[in-house]
Amino acid sequence: MTWNDLREDLADYVKLKYAIGELNFAPGNVFDLGYENHFDGVIITEVIEHVAHPDDFLKQTAKLVKPGGYIITTTPLGNYFLNKLPKFTEFNNPEIFENIQFGPNSDDHIFLLHANETKLLAEMANLELISQEIYINFLTNGHIKTHHLLNVLPKSFVNLFEKLTFKLPETIMLKLHNNIAVLYRKS
Template sequence: MKKITPELTWHESWQSSYQYDLLEIYKETSFPRYLGYVYAYAYRRKHILDLIKKVAKPGAKVLDVAAAQGNFSLSLAEIGYEVTWNDMREELADYVKLKWEYGNINYIAGDVFTLGFDSEFDVVLIAEIIEHVAHPDEFIKNIAKMVKPGGHIVMSTPNGEYFQNNLPKFSECSDPSQFEVIQFQPNSDGHIFLLHLDEVESLAQQTNLSIVETRLFSNTLTNGYLKLGTLLDLLPSNWIDNLENFTNKTPLFLQRKLHTSMVVLFSRCN
């Protein structure tokens, strides 16, 4: 992936994307308040790529939905997958192309549900999206239609059972349509529902999907929550990684409360 230099003439969405790249790709750590994001993204990236490699060999067709600045798209293309980048913001495709170095990647902008993808992909990646939609059940059903029988969906999303979460539970909302006017907003301000593990299981059952594996990760310290970002700047990175590894091995009931994020691997039934 090429390193790029920002320009004053860039589109506003390019400038915003570059700010994320500073953290996600270039790991800019000059500001302690953002270190939690750097660590959390690194763990998310590791788990997502690991699960995709676990179920699909290089050459498999992967769709990256709402891929924004395309860091997963580019990484997957570089390790040999045939990737389709998708985002509703068409202008971001040219931003991603600036960073492209090698690998097979197609760019298809627009609403992914109107593009006619039908049982086309071996893997569909939905990273940090489902928490921004008013109807996560309908969303996952429509995503499942794009996966080949026997193919997989990899989903990352914040963990609704994290002890500081105070957003409503989707399964307890009688009228999710009330949130339609605010859906698809970026960043954490746009979160509507944060799914609980039992809700993920229910969504899978409703959608002819089976859950292959679920991983909870990124604890309060590694995410820099509770004003711990400054502490991250003081601790050696191997200490932080060791703490993350330790909490990953705690009993599930503790992980549900301690970890801020999850990655779920689904398989589409034949």
């Protein structure tokens, strides 16, 4: 397994949490490190919302993966009712966001992908969209001050609420959940 981040100083934090197996550290711009067709899979957590060109980012990521390999992304869900950011597909020229991409915290999200944009991104990157899963609703995430409720509500109630929100019509369900995980495969 190889860990990568633009910020080299995070390697020390990752090493503190390291438990078993072989873990290589490769800080820096992964696209400049010579890993073309190197990995069976790449996991990108909470990154794609920080880039001005998520389509190009996914294309470049696909170059890191062997044919038949997988890319997993997780990102906040753009459909979530508190999201006020634009859809990626609403911009003809996302270059206007290049100067703010890759900032150090969650205040610098550029786009939050909507559930219906993941297939388009797959096509643009010449990847196959295998699946996508919506997860975490406003209660389980503690948004809109519901984190106080998590201290008093029984865990069984919170789990039941989570399950029930997935049984709602899709348009409502997408508004109540705030994360998405997407699995892509390289041909």
